[in-house]
Amino acid sequence: MQYPKSLLAIACGLLLSPAFAADEEAPAPAAAPAKIAxxxxxxxxLDLQRSGLAAGQLQPVQGEVASRNYQRYLDSFKKPTTVGQIDQPATAAAVGTSR
Structure with missing residues (x-):
């Protein structure tokens, strides 16, 4: 079903008007999380995990994936390292994890 553009503009204008915004409640400030015992x-x-006694077998990376990872490692030396990169701890975003 096609609506005229003027009707859509009016509907959007009404939804964005202060009258509709006043009906919404402001979100409550987030409380600090309670300490977990x-x-x-x-x-x-946690001790078992830290010790590594129950660790599984190492899974080697083979083939195309290993080749690309090694090439990325070699390419990382082509760019100069800045002082900020040395002083700052790595984060998931900086490292480039993908999940």
Whole structure:
């Protein structure tokens, strides 16, 4: 169904008007998260993770993926490193993780 452009403009104008905006409540400020108490079983699991005793087998990267990763590593030396890159810890956004 096609609506005339003037009708759409009027509808958008009404929705964006202060009368409609006044009906909405302002969001409440976010409270600080409560401190989480970690139990003995959680501490044991974290200790196991830190120790690496239950780690799985290493999975080597092979073929095209390995080749591209190595080339990206070599290319990283073509650009100069700035002082800010050395002093700042790496973040997920800076490293370029994709999930």
């Amino acid at each position: 970690i139990g003995a079983s959680t501490e044991a699991l």
